[in-house]
Amino acid sequence: MATILTQQPVTPVPPPRSGLRDFWRQLRRNPMGMTGLIMLVTIVLIALFAPWIAPYDPYRPVRARIDTIYAPPGAGHLLGTDDAGKDVLSAFIYGARVSLIVGFTASFIAVAIGGMLGLVAGYYGGRIGGLLMRFTDIILVIPDLPLYVVLIALLGSNLWNIILAIALLSWTGTARLVYSQVLSVKERQFVLRARAIGAPDLHIMRRHILPMVLPLILAQNALVIAIAILSESTLAFLGLGDPSLISWGTMLNLAFGRGAISLGAWWALLPPGLGIVWVVLGWTLLGHVVEQIVNPRLKTHHLMH
């Protein structure tokens, strides 16, 4: 019988690379990702500090006079006034809040639903997985907009119903993505090993599989936020927005419906329109770069070192 050979000393290795630090290092090098990030940080700051930045309170009723309706940009109103004689800049600044709240909340719910469904379908596979994924496919092929209109008409147009409707229709992409990734992760030996020690399914999913797919879920989240914001604006523009809140979509809807175009009041249309483009572009840029960094299938950065 041989004795245990003494273990060779552990060679000094750098401390475990923190996933987050590594991620930041890669993001900082990517001009596209940084552009998106900066675009978003500005809009988030504007939304957060709206009461301090906005020159007027857009929710306070003003008595409109004939010369304050669609007044062009000037000293008192940097971006002019709207159909009710209110300051467009203030409405724009407050409108960012609604867009971001809808974007964050709806995408969070959507990604949670999609992630959970994909995880369960991928892990159990077989009949349960097949059934869940067919259900996903059905939701995926339903045209979004008509269904939104029906849902909002039924539920009533307030902010939470809008968020719910958007969330209920935008989880499918995440579910598909997570499903495919779980299929590959669950075949890894450490999952088999966990089963060999009698680990319950819930433990395996939470401890071994979720951490491996979480980065992917987060990347997907950024893309879903962009879609959610766009959906909210679309609904508001179609007159299905929450009437008690100022959002970019509502601003567009009002301006469009109340003669801003025929009066040539571009200042009532451009700011909310550009705001939507700005935020959606920001999230999309950031989302794609984050996805590139964390999605093993899209990984190219190792080629660039």
Added chain:
Amino acid sequence: METARKNGKSDDILLEVKGLKKHFPIQSGFLRRVTGYVKAVDGIDFYIKKGETLGLVGESGCGKSTTGRTILRLLDPTAGEIVFDDPNIGKVDLAKLKRSQLKQVRPNMQIIFQDPFSSLNPRLTVGQIVGEPLAIQGVASGQALKDRVAELLQEVGIRPENMTRYPHAFSGGQRQRIGIARALALNPKLIVCDEPVSALDVSIQAQVLNLLEDLQSKYDLTYLFVAHDLSVVEHISDRVAVMYVGYIVEMADTDSLYYHPKHPYTEALLAAIPKPDPRRRTRPVKLPGDVPSPANPPSGCYFHPRCRYAKDICKAERPPLRDIGNEHWVACHFAEELQLQGVTRLSEIPVIELPRRQAPAPAPTAATPA
């Protein structure tokens, strides 16, 4: 280990596998109809005695790993019995246990995997990895768990200070040690070693094998050692079973099997071992053809199309695995008649052979006296 080999009584048997089958369905077409089966494991019988090491060898794809995994019920068997002598609940047929009941038996059977890289979760620390079985089975928690993990790591030659590191900071051999520590955590009786050293360098292989042997004698472990490297198996096993296309063709204690093989396939395998000593020459045994597909095996004895001793009966009838004396099990119709060549013992090589091999060059000998 020596003692286990000598007294082969039935209550010494830890695990007995009878007629175990694992068939994987082949699905094809739009409707995913089952059009056939890959018979990865096709009716095998063997037993492992307490405290011994049974080596399970065979070519890639012969069903070795599937056997190991089916025994642990990581795969569900198609048919057969897996009788395990559990220290707490006595003999149980694992093939019939429900998943919920299996949890009780699981601590007593563990597995060590081949690939030390994919078998450790990269996002958990070494402490979490080794401690996971203890936490799941509710054996220990808090400081007690930490202490036990430290003890286990020390046992396999990893410094406990490294508990907070992640697997990527370790070499292949060290990772395999971590895997062993984890398998040991619940004080198992049986450990299925699924090619535990195949992915390691030769020098590290020896260290890990020695570690496994030391742990075996210290904790009275029983190993099912799945491997394709015959020299590794010879080194560690008390008995060896040879598999061919999902079927065990020969099983005997290591010495008899290596020196006096009774199955033509074993003979061919042994002849293929590379030998570091030029004096240990064996006649190469040529195997014509390829390993048959387990989805479409030949008739009769699966080995007959490649066997140079095959007769008509081999095509028609599949030979059962039978004991031809001294617990030497063979599945061959002609096991008693064939004179097969095993590996040669170093001591058996006649010294006379040396000058005789120089004979073909007579010229220098003639030249020397002149």
